[in-house]
Amino acid sequence: xxxxxxxxxxxxxxxxxxxxxxxxxxxxxxxxxxxxxxxxxxxxxxxxxxxxxxxxxxxxxxxxxx
Numbered sequence: 001x002x003x004x005x006x007x008x009x010x011x012x013x014x015x016x017x018x019x020x021x022x023x024x025x026x027x028x029x030x031x032x033x034x035x036x037x038x039x040x041x042x043x044x045x046x047x048x049x050x051x052x053x054x055x056x057x058x059x060x061x062x063x064x065x066x
Contacts, residue, residue: 002033002040005059008053011043034059038053057063 005011015021017036024031030050034041045053054061 002042004042004044006043008043008045008059011041012056012058014041015059018039018057019055020060020062021054022062022064023054024064025050026066032057 004035004063011032011034014034017043018034020035022031022033022035023046024033028047029044030047032043032045032050032053033041034043043053
């Protein structure tokens, strides 16, 4: 079962343990999904802040087209 995280700093720190991060760009939000070996973490943010957070991530980033 995925866990939704609201704290951006915690999400960035979890990225060091993640295999990859999926980026899904919607009309009104951006979903970031971190896949670790045991858990899936999600973060939903506004599009303006998404790029600066993606630059901080320490794992492979995969863009998903919707």
